[in-house]
Amino acid sequence: MNFSPGSILSASFLLLLFLVLSAPFLRAKQRLLIAIGFSITAVASLLAAFAGFWTLAGGVTYQLVLPLGLPDLPFHIRLDSLAGFFLVVIGLLAFFVSIYSIGYVKGFLGQRPVTSLVVFYALFIAGMLLVVLSDDAFLFLVSWEIMAASTYFLVLFEDERPENRRAAFLYLVVAHVGAIAILLSFGIMAGLATGFSGFEGYTFDAMRKTVLPSGWAAAAFLLAFFGFSAKAGVIPLHAWLPEAHPVAPSNVSALMSGVMLKTAIYGIVRVVFDIIGSFPWWWGSLVLVFGLLSAVIGILFAVMQQDLKKLLAYSSVKNIGIILISIGLAMIFSSYQLKPLAALALLAGLYHALNHAMYKGLLFMGAGAVIHATHERNMENLGGLIRFLPWTSVLFLIGCISISSLPPFNGFVSEWLTFQAFLLSPSLNTPILKLLIPLGAALLALSSALAAAAFVKAFGITFLGHRRGPDQGRVHEVNWPMRIGMTMAAISCLMLGVLPTYVIKWMDPIAEKLTGATIAHSASGFGWMWLTPIAHERASYSAPVAFAGILVVVIVTYVLLHTRPGAIRRAPLWDCGFEKITDRMQYTAASFSMPLRRIFGFLFAVHEEVKQAPPGRHPAFPESFTYQLRVRDRFWGWLYKPVIDASFWVSRMVGRLQQGRIQVYLIYSFVTIIVLLLFV
């Protein structure tokens, strides 16, 4: 067997298939199943990542027609630079998470059988890899469904809780509404490829060759954008995301937030840049506007959350928004034939996709470690964990710094590139875009500053201070596989942040293929240390120097101040002369976000209620207070509830047809036959 990305990938798929088929036989040995199962997925994901890396670095395209599928409609597989990149994103995070899972899933031992978790986890990874590889609409949708269905069962894993069942159902509905839109979009493109007369148009190759009339192209784009947005959780189609991601087991949440959302990004890039190819500027503006909306509203929601995993889930909405912002900019630049600028914006977006996979995976794994150690997701009951979870706290902090886009970690690099893309908008020659696009930069700045607030809250409330809730015994640091998985993700966050020139050089073939321009030459024109996306007079950033500079000054200051043996005295907290400071006097998650709730509260349905007990007492002398806060999504009332009500109404109306009497049904058949005879 020759050694190529294709054969490595087939090995990866065979491993996953073998695991799915053999897992049920290991049902009786749960502990062994966890070790073997997640080791196999780890190896398979690493192989996939390696194959992707090789494809992109080698700049080659592999195509393959599989003798599978329906008669005369075989599956087409294609491994090109874009697919290779997403294989790396998926494979790398799946590798880290699989190692983490070896330790994490042990937490379920003795509670419930984990066979289904192992099987659907492997199917989930295989589905994501297949989505990226498929080169026809048929295989794409089949693998899209494998991915959706396996995650449905993963969300439902702890199915005794009603919120899990509700979340899984909501997820399934939205996923399918999205899938229908994608199917229709492919239908339009495939139909036009053959003039609606045959089935040969279902391959992406046939669609690529077809030049669509502008109206049909717009319809195909809008449907695809709607469908993929539903999967990516773009506002206003985000409602399922903060329900489904938090209730899944944390290793699954890491993969769902970290990489499953990226398959939707992949879909948008594939359909827009590769399959349709040429498009008017307003498509880009549409993507940009929804990206901005998701970025700002998503992070505002994240700030308001009390539940650690919900906070992370909403911040995924924000990050998807940032990726869409870059893609939208790339589309606008591309439609005006400003190819190098389009290349810059596109690479910024894809770079952010890779970065987000790493730090969001890390953060969800960290949240999983917190839950593993404390059995608590609500931040109001957490606090002071930095003393009990030294590893987890440092790794979670790295994730928080990265996601708040602070140098020298990775989140900053991609956001900086996005800002640079924004600042190039004056090269457009449409006045209205020139004026409006810089405002988008301000919204992006707002969302990244709010992200810092959200993650100061996430880390500060969870890990710092004292435990806020009831103390439930000792808290242990998590086991080694979990630590290793998180550490590797943290290291990749740092590496992707410090060595951006290499990453951009590696990603350059994608830009060349999709936008017809490269930026690697100018971006690393001054050596590997300096990132200069357009020209060095325009802007430059050197992560290695910034990292080393901060490190050197910190070390020098530390050493200089410690030449004299200064004493550090530990003392109890100054309590301003009161008798006792209790842990309940600390700032809580709700109080931390109060100023922001007050400033941006008009965007949400905020409901605050203070009850005092006993009720009749003078307000100055209450015995106790209860405070209730509910921050609800206005989109639910505006968008989802009418649709839900309407679908219930329609089904009630349709239900009237069912009389339960055979005579009535015979009349239905009779009328149908008559109508058909008349018209056909």
Add this chain to the structure above:
Amino acid sequence: MKIHPFLIEMVQIAVLLFAAPLFAGWVKMVKCWSQGRTAPSLFQPVRDIRKLLSKDVVLAENASWIFRFTPYLVFGVTVLAGGIIPIISTDLPLAATADVIALVALFAIARFFTALAGMDIGTAFGGMGSSREMTIASLAEPAMLMAIFAVSLASKSTSLSQMVLVVSQGYSILQPSLAFALLAFILIALAETGRVPVDNPATHLELTMIHEAMVLEYSGRHLALIEWAKMMKLFLFVVLGISAFFPWGIAVNDDLAGILAAPAYLVMKLGLAAVGLVLIETGLAKMRIFRVTEFLGSAFLFATLGMLSFFILE
């Protein structure tokens, strides 16, 4: 005679380290004079720092490594930022390390860790300071970037050296876009450095305080570093304003005359900036925290107007 850029860099960092406390002392002096009080010596902040450096540290029992690490990080980040902003010359080896956006992010690192340190001990004061600081920062940062973008449109660059070069070569402050951006920048600088209408640097016991609430538990050398970094931040924001809007006198090539003349210009401009700052601080009262939204909102509006006027008028 040419001077090696690395030498200039060292000189500039030295200037930053020692001029920042003097500038803080000068601001305090002018403030006292304007309010009819007897002023402390110009060197009082230097003496304060020296005294704090020699004192022992008292740490709360439950302080974690974050609390002890933060002062060093804040200090380090601020010094690095000082190596990037052109204070006396544009030819700095570090200048290419970060453009203005990265500079804003450097200050954001310091803020991120200070806010965490405020929450580390678990007092209500620290958490309150952190919460307010992050709120104000999240409003100030977009306005700050908008103001910078307005300037960078004119100079077609976000690199600070390049901005200084373009503005000092004939781009006039009378340009409407720069005037609006300057106005916005002043409002933001007041908020970012914790000056009067937003925060009060002089109080330690008011419920309205923000920055001081976060660092209330610090003592000894930790406090010295935090205070020093805070003075440097004020100094750097003033210098940033000077280099973005009034860069005349900053040396643009490496000859000795330019380098020697630059500090003289700098001292003059800093002296005037302090007077302006004091006039604002004495003339205005501290705002309620929820009025800061409007304050920063108007900064944002000015910056946006600057950007619009660039496209319409220039």
